[in-house]
Structures are given as structure tokens and as C-alpha cells.
Amino acid sequence: MAKVKGAIVVDTEICKGCEICMPVCLDNVISMSKEVNRKGYHYPYMSDPEACNGCTNCALVCPDRAITVYRVKV
Amino acid sequence: MEILDIIKSENQVFCKTKLMTDTALSYCPGCGHGTVHNIIMEVIEEMGIVEDTIGVAPVGCSVLAYEFMDIDMTQAAHGRAPAVATAITRTWPEKYVFTYQGDGDLAAIGTAETIHACNRGENIVVIFVNNGIYGMTGGQMAPTTLPGMQTSTSPYGREIETMGSPLKITELVANLPGVYYVTRHAVHTHKHARKAKKAIRKAFENTRLNKGLSFVEIVSNCNAGWKMNPIESNEWMVDNMFPYFPLGDIKVNGKLK
Numbered sequence: 001m002a003k004v005k006g007a008i009v010v011d012t013e014i015c016k017g018c019e020i021c022m023p024v025c026l027d028n029v030i031s032m033s034k035e036v037n038r039k040g041y042h043y044p045y046m047s048d049p050e051a052c053n054g055c056t057n058c059a060l061v062c063p064d065r066a067i068t069v070y071r072v073k074v
Numbered sequence: 075m076e077i078l079d080i081i082k083s084e085n086q087v088f089c090k091t092k093l094m095t096d097t098a099l100s101y102c103p104g105c106g107h108g109t110v111h112n113i114i115m116e117v118i119e120e121m122g123i124v125e126d127t128i129g130v131a132p133v134g135c136s137v138l139a140y141e142f143m144d145i146d147m148t149q150a151a152h153g154r155a156p157a158v159a160t161a162i163t164r165t166w167p168e169k170y171v172f173t174y175q176g177d178g179d180l181a182a183i184g185t186a187e188t189i190h191a192c193n194r195g196e197n198i199v200v201i202f203v204n205n206g207i208y209g210m211t212g213g214q215m216a217p218t219t220l221p222g223m224q225t226s227t228s229p230y231g232r233e234i235e236t237m238g239s240p241l242k243i244t245e246l247v248a249n250l251p252g253v254y255y256v257t258r259h260a261v262h263t264h265k266h267a268r269k270a271k272k273a274i275r276k277a278f279e280n281t282r283l284n285k286g287l288s289f290v291e292i293v294s295n296c297n298a299g300w301k302m303n304p305i306e307s308n309e310w311m312v313d314n315m316f317p318y319f320p321l322g323d324i325k326v327n328g329k330l331k
Contacts, residue, residue: 023305024263041103061109065089069086
């Protein structure tokens with residue numbers, strides 16, 4: 001099926017923990033971490049990295065553009 | 075494949091545009107302003123008009139827009155951004171001039187400037203972020219506040235009898251002959267953000283072709299002013315704001331839809 005694999009890198013220090021990236025991730029890759037950054041916000045991480053296809057949906061809705069997306073063809 | 079094999083610079087497909095400075099955005103978590111800022115800067119970068127673009131920041135939450143956007147910016151008095159943009163575009167007709175305004179700025183204090191700049195058909199782009207409230211000053215009622223919506227100055231909800239109906243300024247300016255392109259979008263999901271980006275790109279291309287004023291409204295959330303969390307505020311926006319402010323093109327190529 002999926003012939004692309006993706007990954008996201010979150011700039012945890014500029015993330016404000018708004019969680020808008022979670023509902024737009026159609027493959028439910030993103031969860032919020034238990035840890036907080038220096039501002040005290042929980043930040044997203046890839047809880048299911050195998051499912052990520054690098055669609056960039058999460059990065060597009062991130063108001064602070066804290067997410068960088070990588071994609072590679074397998 | 076390991077994650078570290080994917081995270082390499084040659085595989086990067088999306089990152090923050092270089093036209094946004096490293097200054098942390100001053101907006102509340104989940105506010106649509108950040109997304110709109112980034113989309114405008116991405117469009118300017120993609121079109122390669124960085125050196126030729128001048129932005130006019132308003133008064134409101136986005137008053138510090140010039141701190142975040144790494145292009146030439148100026149600051150206008152409250153509501154007067156279209157008047158300042160008129161002066162800039164008439165002095166440098168070849169430049170791309172845009173104003174970035176909220177609903178309190180554009181639809182209340184600057185109504186005269188907005189309507190007359192639209193009526194004159196100045197060759198500028200007006201980005202209008204509508205969240206139905208005065209966000210910066212503590213959530214007071216704005217002209218675009220919905221009927222029955224509670225704000226700090228309408229604690230029992232907006233009453234139509236005494237406070238009037240929400241002002242649909244986008245529909246109002248669409249009827250003016252000088253306006254070439256009027257559209258309404260949102261940025262709360264990836265689909266809407268992509269459509270909004272296309273619309274903003276089209277607006278800047280209209281400026282390139284000297285077509286007249288392009289007016290792009292973005293219906294956004296104000297989770298702090300609405301007293302909700304970001305996800306709830308986006309759901310509330312879909313349920314309540316969109317029926318009153320329907321998304322889509324209102325005027326394309328000078329013709330009403």
C-alpha cells in the first residue's frame with residue numbers, strides 16, 4: 001500500500017501545545033507528550049511513527065510552524 | 075526504515091519559511107493569526123516578490139506583525155491601514171502592497187477607510203482576519219460578533235434589537251465596482267489552509283496584473299476571547315460562525331457569484 005514514509009520533527013520550544021495538529025492527522029500518528037517545554041506546554045510527538053506518510057497536514061495548520069516534515073519513497 | 079534515515083535535509087518537504095523571523099509569535103496557543111501570517115509569507119516566498127512587497131500592520135492582536143514578518147512593513151493608525159496602503163501603492167505602483175487587519179480594525183474603526191479604498195479600487199491586497207471579537211483588548215463585542223454571543227461588553231449575549239446585526243463587510247465591499255476579487259476562507263484544517271493559501275496567491279497575482287483591490291477574509295478563532303480551548307473554539311467556529319459567514323468566493327474577476 002503505502003509507498004512513502006514520513007516523519008515529523010517538532011521544535012518543542014516554540015510549540016504552544018494547542019493540539020490543532022492532532023485532529024488533522026488522518027493516520028493518528030500524533031500524541032501529546034507528558035513532558036512540557038520551558039513555557040510549560042505539552043508538545044506533540046510521533047506515537048505511531050510507522051503510520052506517518054509525510055502528508056504535511058499537521059505542519060500546515062500549526063500556527064507557530066513548529067513542525068518540520070520529512071518524506072521518503074520506499 | 076529507521077526514523078533517522080528519513081530525517082535528512084534531502085527528504086525535507088515542509089519547514090517554516092525563512093520570511094518568518096525567529097521571534098516567538100505573541101498569539102495565544104491555537105490562534106489562527108499565526109497560520110495566516112505563515113501562509114502569507116509562504117505565498118510571497120513562492121512568488122519571489124520578497125523585495126517588492128510592503129505590508130501594513132494594523133492595531134489589534136496583529137499589531138506586532140512587523141516583528142514576525144521579515145519583509146518591509148509599516149504600521150498604520152487604528153483602522154487606517156487601507157489609507158496608508160493607498161499612499162504606498164500610489165507612490166510605488168510597481169510594489170505589492172497588502173494590509174493585514176482584524177475585524178475590529180477593518181470593520182469598526184476603519185470602516186470608512188476600508189469602504190473608500192475598496193470603492194476607489196486601489197491596487198492592494200486586504201487580508202481580513204475575522205474572529206468576531208476584539209481579542210487584544212479583552213474580548214469586547216465587535217461589529218462581527220454573532221447574535222447571542224457572550225462577550226465582556228455583551229455579557230447576556232448580543233441583542234439584535236439594541237446592538238444591531240453582525241456586519242457582513244465582505245459582502246458589502248463585494249458590491250463595490252472597484253473590488254476585483256472577494257473571497258472568504260478559514261485555516262483551521264489542512265484543507266481550508268490550502269484553499270486559503272491559493273486564494274491569497276490569487277490576490278497577489280491580481281496585484282501583479284494591476285486589476286484592483288483583492289479582499290480575502292479569513293474566518294478565524296479567538297479561543298482566549300471565546301473562553302474555550304483551541305479545538306473547542308474551532309468546532310464552535312464551524313458550528314456558529316460558518317452559517318453566518320459562509321466560506322467560498324463572493325466575487326471573482328470582478329463578477330459577483
